[in-house]
Amino acid sequence: xxxxxxxxxxxxxxxxxxxxxxxxxxxxxxxxxxxxxxxxxxxxxxxxxxxxxxxxxxxxxxxxxxxxxxxxxxxxxxxxxxxxxxxxxxxxxxxxxxxxxxxxxxxxxxxxxxxxxxxxxxxxxxxxxxxxxxxxxxxxxxxxxxxxxxxxx
Amino acid sequence: xxxxxxxxxxxxxxxxxxxxxxxxxxxxxxxxxxxxxxxxxxxxxxxxxxxxxxxxxxxxxxxxxxxxxxxxxxxxxxxxxxxxxxxxxxxxxxxxxxxxxxxxxxxxxxxxxxxxxxxxxxxxxxxxxxxxxxxxxxxxxxxxxxxxxxxxxxxxxxxxxxxxxxx
Numbered sequence: 238x239x240x241x242x243x244x245x246x247x248x249x250x251x252x253x254x255x256x257x258x259x260x261x262x263x264x265x266x267x268x269x270x271x272x273x274x275x276x277x278x279x280x281x282x283x284x285x286x287x288x289x290x291x292x293x294x295x296x297x298x299x300x301x302x303x304x305x306x307x308x309x310x311x312x313x314x315x316x317x318x319x320x321x322x323x324x325x326x327x328x329x330x331x332x333x334x335x336x337x338x339x340x341x342x343x344x345x346x347x348x349x350x351x352x353x354x355x356x357x358x359x360x361x362x363x364x365x366x367x368x369x370x371x372x373x374x375x376x377x378x379x380x381x382x383x384x385x386x387x388x389x390x
Numbered sequence: 391x392x393x394x395x396x397x398x399x400x401x402x403x404x405x406x407x408x409x410x411x412x413x414x415x416x417x418x419x420x421x422x423x424x425x426x427x428x429x430x431x432x433x434x435x436x437x438x439x440x441x442x443x444x445x446x447x448x449x450x451x452x453x454x455x456x457x458x459x460x461x462x463x464x465x466x467x468x469x470x471x472x473x474x475x476x477x478x479x480x481x482x483x484x485x486x487x488x489x490x491x492x493x494x495x496x497x498x499x500x501x502x503x504x505x506x507x508x509x510x511x512x513x514x515x516x517x518x519x520x521x522x523x524x525x526x527x528x529x530x531x532x533x534x535x536x537x538x539x540x541x542x543x544x545x546x547x548x549x550x551x552x553x554x555x556x557x
Contacts, residue, residue, distance in 0.1 A: 238421050239454060246421065246453045252469065254413050261406025265393050267484040268400070277391065277446065279403050284523055286407020291528035294415040305421045309475035312424055315516050315526060317533040324514025324523075327539035327546025331507030333552070334500065336483075338519040339427040339512055340463055342505070347467025348395050349418065349479045353497040359421020364427020364431040366445035366506075367513040378514065383445050388516025388550035389429045 238306075255344045262345040266336030273333055314386035319378040324387070333364075392485045396475035414524055423455055424522050426521030427463070428512035430456035450452070 238246050255304050271277025299355035311313055314366075315321075332338050335356045337345055342360055345353035367374070371383060380387055393400055400406075414425045429449075433456045436444035471477040481494050492500065512518040515537045517526060523541075526534020 238549040243421070243454060244458045245404055247458035248465070250413060250421075250464065251459040252459030252466040253462075254410065254459075255463035255466020256470050257401070257406055257409045257413075257466070258394065258463075259467050259486040259522045260393075260398070260401045260474075261403065262391075262393060262400040263406065264467065265395070265396060265400075265484070266486060267391060267507075269545075270549050270553065273545045274553060275546075278532055279391075279400065282403025283407040283410065284519070286404050287524045288409050288533040291524060291545075292530075295418065295525075295528050297484065298415065298419050299510055301488065302506040304418075308422055310418070310527065311422060312418070314529070314531055315522070315533045317536075318516070320514040320516060320531040321513075321522075322535045322540050323518065324511045325540025326461075326544040327507045328515055328518060329509055329511070329541035329546075330548045331504045331509075332519075332541060333548035334504030335470045335508065336486075337426060337504075337508070338433065339508060340518075340520060341465040341466025342508070343427075343460055344467035344470075347464040347530050348471045349477050350395075350425060350483075351479050351494070352483065352497040354502045357510070359502040360431055360509035361505075361508075362502075363506035363509025363511070364428075364513050365435045365439045365509070367510045368432060369441045371441075371443040374514070382539055383443060384448070386443070386446065386448060386516070387513060387549040388521070389426055389448065389452070 254340065255347060257345050259348055260342055264337065264341035264348070269336040303349050313389060316337065316385060317383045318387065320374075320380055320387050323378060393474075394482050396469060398474035410496070410524065415519075422523070423523045426517055427460070428508075428518040428521060430460045431509060432513065433457055434460070464509065489553065504515075511541075 242325035397522040
């Protein structure tokens with residue numbers, strides 16, 4: 238879906254996604270710490286249910302092979318490289334520190350949490366540094382060619 | 391436990407998870423897109439950081455959907471505040487306030503540092519909770535399993551260090 242209809246569609250999908258993350262506790266500092274302290278089941282339940290719903294649906298859509306408008310389904314698999322592990326570790330530390338993963342950084346700003354603006358500034362500096370250093374990081378982490386990148390998503 | 395936001399009662403986890411799953415499937419079936427939030431930060435970086443990594447076609451060609459998706463998430467948080475008692479800017483940070491107790495300047499530094507790790511880490515990993523944790527796991531992709539175990543384990547260790555060892 239492209240053009241202005243696409244913009245409205247993705248904006249709406251993002252809004253529903255953001256609303257649900259907010260209302261279910263996925264964008265809440267206490268629920269994130271509770272998950273990592275193994276004291277709150279909430280986030281495990283959310284992620285687990287999301288996978289349990291997505292996996293069979295994804296299998297069916299792939300089997301059907303077409304989108305709603307009849308175009309062939311294209312799913313680009315993420316490449317494997319050392320960054321999956323080391324980047325995951327860095328992200329996990331950041332998730333614990335802020336109580337936010339990437340979506341909830343934005344959701345928290347929308348909710349009015351002022352400190353989340355500082356988190357977004359940090360995210361953009363971190364991502365900006367990563368992109369700028371890509372040619373140097375490529376060898377260290379055996380990353381894919383620049384044109385492909387580390388994985389979309 | 392209630393949310394920090396307006397002390398609202400959270401949705402049941404099964405409701406939250408099911409809706410997120412349906413969003414993921416809708417995005418694929420209607421939009422032919424795989425769910426993923428953190429790549430959108432590359433699209434935002436591309437506006438000001440003029441390096442080859444951000445100017446590659448994969449980033450430029452996805453502006454039309456990733457930027458509205460990210461903007462929509464801001465709107466979703468805003469609507470959530472409006473419908474649970476009203477929107478107003480605030481600094482409350484739940485157990486951080488109760489146990490660490492830093493004021494606004496300390497929170498800004500803390501959040502900025504955490505944010506740098508999120509931005510650098512998710513882009514190095516090639517995905518985050520949505521792209522690896524939900525879509526990648528559902529699609530049985532090995533790199534996503536590696537990343538998901540890594541960020542869950544690192545978060546577990548970090549939070550336990552902060553709240554059980556240091557404090």
